[in-house]
Amino acid sequence: MENEIASYKLVIKVHHLDTFGHVNNAVYLQMFEEARWDVVGGRGYGLDMIRKTGHGPTILEIHMAFQRELTLGMKIDIRTQLKSYEGKVAVLKQWIVNEAGETCCTTDFKIGLFDLKLRKLILPTPEWLQAIGMSKPLV
Amino acid sequence: MENEIASYKLVIKVHHLDTFGHVNNAVYLQMFEEARWDVVGGRGYGLDMIRKTGHGPTILEIHMAFQRELTLGMKIDIRTQLKSYEGKVAVLKQWIVNEAGETCCTTDFKIGLFDLKLRKLILPTPEWLQAIGMSKPLV
Amino acid sequence: MENEIASYKLVIKVHHLDTFGHVNNAVYLQMFEEARWDVVGGRGYGLDMIRKTGHGPTILEIHMAFQRELTLGMKIDIRTQLKSYEGKVAVLKQWIVNEAGETCCTTDFKIGLFDLKLRKLILPTPEWLQAIGMSKPLV
Amino acid sequence: MENEIASYKLVIKVHHLDTFGHVNNAVYLQMFEEARWDVVGGRGYGLDMIRKTGHGPTILEIHMAFQRELTLGMKIDIRTQLKSYEGKVAVLKQWIVNEAGETCCTTDFKIGLFDLKLRKLILPTPEWLQAIGMSKPLV
Numbered sequence: 050m051e052n053e054i055a056s057y058k059l060v061i062k063v064h065h066l067d068t069f070g071h072v073n074n075a076v077y078l079q080m081f082e083e084a085r086w087d088v089v090g091g092r093g094y095g096l097d098m099i100r101k102t103g104h105g106p107t108i109l110e111i112h113m114a115f116q117r118e119l120t121l122g123m124k125i126d127i128r129t130q131l132k133s134y135e136g137k138v139a140v141l142k143q144w145i146v147n148e149a150g151e152t153c154c155t156t157d158f159k160i161g162l163f164d165l166k167l168r169k170l171i172l173p174t175p176e177w178l179q180a181i182g183m184s185k186p187l188v
Numbered sequence: 189m190e191n192e193i194a195s196y197k198l199v200i201k202v203h204h205l206d207t208f209g210h211v212n213n214a215v216y217l218q219m220f221e222e223a224r225w226d227v228v229g230g231r232g233y234g235l236d237m238i239r240k241t242g243h244g245p246t247i248l249e250i251h252m253a254f255q256r257e258l259t260l261g262m263k264i265d266i267r268t269q270l271k272s273y274e275g276k277v278a279v280l281k282q283w284i285v286n287e288a289g290e291t292c293c294t295t296d297f298k299i300g301l302f303d304l305k306l307r308k309l310i311l312p313t314p315e316w317l318q319a320i321g322m323s324k325p326l327v
Numbered sequence: 328m329e330n331e332i333a334s335y336k337l338v339i340k341v342h343h344l345d346t347f348g349h350v351n352n353a354v355y356l357q358m359f360e361e362a363r364w365d366v367v368g369g370r371g372y373g374l375d376m377i378r379k380t381g382h383g384p385t386i387l388e389i390h391m392a393f394q395r396e397l398t399l400g401m402k403i404d405i406r407t408q409l410k411s412y413e414g415k416v417a418v419l420k421q422w423i424v425n426e427a428g429e430t431c432c433t434t435d436f437k438i439g440l441f442d443l444k445l446r447k448l449i450l451p452t453p454e455w456l457q458a459i460g461m462s463k464p465l466v
Numbered sequence: 467m468e469n470e471i472a473s474y475k476l477v478i479k480v481h482h483l484d485t486f487g488h489v490n491n492a493v494y495l496q497m498f499e500e501a502r503w504d505v506v507g508g509r510g511y512g513l514d515m516i517r518k519t520g521h522g523p524t525i526l527e528i529h530m531a532f533q534r535e536l537t538l539g540m541k542i543d544i545r546t547q548l549k550s551y552e553g554k555v556a557v558l559k560q561w562i563v564n565e566a567g568e569t570c571c572t573t574d575f576k577i578g579l580f581d582l583k584l585r586k587l588i589l590p591t592p593e594w595l596q597a598i599g600m601s602k603p604l605v
Contacts, residue, residue, distance in 0.1 A: 062361060062364060062365075063360075063361075063364045063368075063373075063374060063485060064357060064360060064361050064364070066484075066485040067483075067484070067485060068235070068480060068484060068486075068487055069244070069485075070485055073221070074217050074221070074247050074250060075214045075215070075217035075218045075221065076214070078213050078214035078217060079214045079342060082212070082341075082342060083340060083341075083342055086340060086341045086342070087340075090341075095341075095399075095400075096207070096341060096399055105208070108213050108254060109253070109254055110251070110252060110253045110254070111213060111250070111251070111252040112249075112250070112251045112252075113249060113250040113251075114248070114249045115247060115248055115249070121373075121374055122373075201500060201503060201504075202346060202499075202500075202503045202507075202512075202513060203496060203499060203500055203503070205345070205346035206344070206345070206346060207341060207344035207345060207346060207348055208346075209346055218481060221480075221481060222479060222480075225479060225480045225481070226479075229480075234480075234538075234539075235480060235538055260512075260513055261512075346513075347522070351499070352495050352499070352525050353492045353493070353495035353496045353499065354492070356491050356495060357492045360490070360491070360492065374485070383486070386491050386532060387531070388529075388530060388531045388532065389491060389528065389529070389530040390527075390529045390530075391527065391529075392526070392527045393525060393526055393527070
């Protein structure tokens with residue numbers, strides 16, 4: 050069974066463009082992050098929760114593949130899906146789909162839950178698992 | 189024989205930090221880009237050259253691994269090295285080293301030279317090969 | 328008769344915050360610009376129009392006053408209104424209102440229409456006057 | 467007697483440019499902020515000091531005038547000078563000078579020292595007065 054695919058819609062605006070008239074690679078990561086906060090915040094794990102628990106997400110690796118350029122006015126859908134969670138490390142997939150249903154960028158994030166005081170990765174808590182989109186309990 | 193390693197030094201300042209007090213993943217890509225422009229610009233391939241030739245670099249894939257956090261005041265060295273150029277696709281490695289000589293982030297970029305009018309990848313030109321740091325002529 | 332007040336709604340998200348946990352002054356200008364493009368773009372003066380006519384807006388002066396802090400989760404309304412257009416120089420007012428109806432930031436922009444080839448200010452064209460929100464024809 | 471003029475040098479690079487090929491107004495504020503941190507940090511009032519004292523600078527008003535465009539490759543000097551400090555409110559002037567010695571942008575900031583716990587403006591402390599560039603003691 051696959052975990053739920055969350056959707057976050059965005060329109061490419063002038064401020065997303067760089068001096069070459071398209072969306073710079075760093076801005077993709079900003080848009081993916083905006084989508085992740087929308088997803089985990091909507092499931093109860095916003096900044097308040099991070100401050101309360103002292104546990105926040107951290108990124109270990111990112112693998113991006115760019116398939117189609119993003120240009121002004123495009124209406125995109127940023128999709129987010131948890132692919133796996135093994136031990137302390139999850140693989141979260143995010144990808145951008147244009148109005149024609151074509152994939153424009155696919156990115157895998159290796160992430161973990163980080164204890165902000167102990168400064169180390171910890172096992173996922175139930176609140177975090179729910180926020181990140183784990184549909185069923187870990188066995 | 190390995191290609192030359194270019195060096196670009198930077199100090200982490202307040203404006204590099206996000207609300208968590210460290211450097212956000214998107215800012216790493218901005219710093220890597222700043223270093224790349226410094227490197228290829230210094231070897232004669234700046235914006236002017238792109239406008240003149242109509243050929244500019246494009247990014248196909250990015251693979252980042254984060255080893256150590258970047259925090260305020262750190263003096264870092266962003267290193268850039270061309271690893272390979274096969275057909276139309278190059279692998280460019282960039283990595284961040286702190287003052288203790290430890291690697292903080294390692295990133296591989298799959299890039300190519302893009303014809304801005306034809307909107308497609310082309311074989312590397314001699315000017316571009318030199319700018320990107322190919323030490324010896326392609327055979 | 329006052330010119331129309333345009334409204335652009337925004338929610339303050341994590342990526343708007345700086346390392347002090349609030350919205351940095353530079354981000355206010357980004358949000359105002361996002362609102363202006365929404366307003367003038369919606370009235371037919373987007374990037375396409377600028378490229379077609381060779382006439383784009385330019386900013387001569389900015390006067391910002393900060394009344395209330397913007398923090399995470401706030402739902403704000405960015406309002407835009409043309410106050411005057413005398414010769415080549417317009418005064419455009421933008422201000423941010425929170426959910427309680429309180430003003431958080433008030434900004435006056437002195438702007439003009441710029442001929443991108445001649446590199447100088449020009450008198451407003453009818454298309455630009457309409458886009459910027461002039462309700463009645465200039466006498 | 468005038469207070470000291472601090473100098474912060476910067477080169478306009480590709481990442482400073484927006485889709486119109488020049489430096490966007492919001493980026494001016496980022497560059498001014500980068501210069502201010504350099505100035506007050508160099509005089510002992512960095513982030514550490516703000517965390518230790520619980521007193522940080524806050525901006526009340528900004529008045530920017532743009533005289534000359536900033537474009538790629540320009541070597542600029544951002545100058546910072548305290549003009550006055552009356553009660554809780556200081557006027558800090560920052561301006562950008564190009565290589566020809568011409569002023570490109572002039573900005574006045576009304577700022578104050580803010581108690582981060584009490585959430586209100588306070589009178590300047592000696593450490594802050596020194597950092598902000600007050601050459602002589604207040605009478």
